[in-house]
Amino acid sequence: MKSLVVALACLPTLAHADDTFEQRAAQARKLAHLDELLWAATASCDKGDDTQQRQCRRIRQATLDAHAGALVLVDGEPDAFEIGGWNAAKKSVPLKLVAGKKLRITPAKPGPLYDNAKQFPDEPAAVAWAKLAKTHRVELLVKLPDKKWPVAGGTLTVDVVGYRVIAACDGSILAASPASQPVAPDKKACTP
Numbered sequence: 001m002k003s004l005v006v007a008l009a010c011l012p013t014l015a016h017a018d019d020t021f022e023q024r025a026a027q028a029r030k031l032a033h034l035d036e037l038l039w040a041a042t043a044s045c046d047k048g049d050d051t052q053q054r055q056c057r058r059i060r061q062a063t064l065d066a067h068a069g070a071l072v073l074v075d076g077e078p079d080a081f082e083i084g085g086w087n088a089a090k091k092s093v094p095l096k097l098v099a100g101k102k103l104r105i106t107p108a109k110p111g112p113l114y115d116n117a118k119q120f121p122d123e124p125a126a127v128a129w130a131k132l133a134k135t136h137r138v139e140l141l142v143k144l145p146d147k148k149w150p151v152a153g154g155t156l157t158v159d160v161v162g163y164r165v166i167a168a169c170d171g172s173i174l175a176a177s178p179a180s181q182p183v184a185p186d187k188k189a190c191t192p
Contacts, residue, residue, distance in 0.1 A: 021164050021180035024141050028073040034142075040064050041149045069146040071161070076138030081165045081174070083133055084117075086126045092117035093126050097138070097165060097175055113163055114175045135168045135189045 031037075040063035045056035084094035097114035120126040141162035150157045164176035168189035171182045 019178045021139075021141070021162050021176050021178055024071070024162050024178065025073050025139070028071040028141055029067075031072045031074050034072075034074055036063060037067055037144070040067075041151050064149060067144050070144045072142050072144060074140050074142055076140045076163070078136060078138060080138050081136055083130050086120075086123045087117070088123065090117065090119075091121070092119045093130060095175060097163060113160060114165075114177070116175070131191065132169055132172075133167050133174055135191065136174060137166045137168055139164050139166070 040060045043056060043060050045053050045060055047053070048056070080098055082094075082096045082098060084096070086093055094117045095114065096112045096116075098112045118126075118129070120129065140160055143159040143161050145158065162177055164180045165174040166172070166183055167174055168186045169191075171185040173180045173182055
């Protein structure tokens with residue numbers, strides 16, 4: 001099986017007072033995974049007999065047409081959000097949202113989607129926060145191509161128009177663009 005890569009173009013977003021992650025997500029379709037779209041964008045449909053190839057091309061085109069220009073909300077990989085160690089000199093913990101590893105998501109524009117540090121008064125506060133933030137969810141808002149699906153070397157280029165990282169235990173937002181409100185906590189995700 002060929003490995004598929006999604007290249008994510010990070011678009012600069014102008015933050016408006018009424019522009020929130022929730023508002024954008026309300027306009028998006030929820031997709032559990034991009035696998036179906038990746039297959040449709042990259043499938044050659046050259047295996048099997050003539051009937052199988054025609055069926056493959058028909059399914060591929062119907063899938064692309066159904067999602068053309070769509071804004072989709074997808075679950076990112078939890079390991080895409082990195083929490084660094086305590087920096088005593090800066091009294092902070094570095095945070096980074098990078099390309100995923102399992103789906104091999106790679107931004108078209110080099111660099112992380114989010115790269116910042118969170119300040120703390122002391123190391124115990126940083127350790128307590130990192131423990132809470134360790135169990136988190138990543139959500140991405142992705143704008144799919146309108147007509148021509150740019151595929152090169154097994155890579156489909158799409159635009160990331162928003163992201164958020166949620167601490168599962170208390171529902172707080174660890175990183176977001178545009179801004180996001182806290183979500184309902186998942187007490188099952190809390191470590192004792």
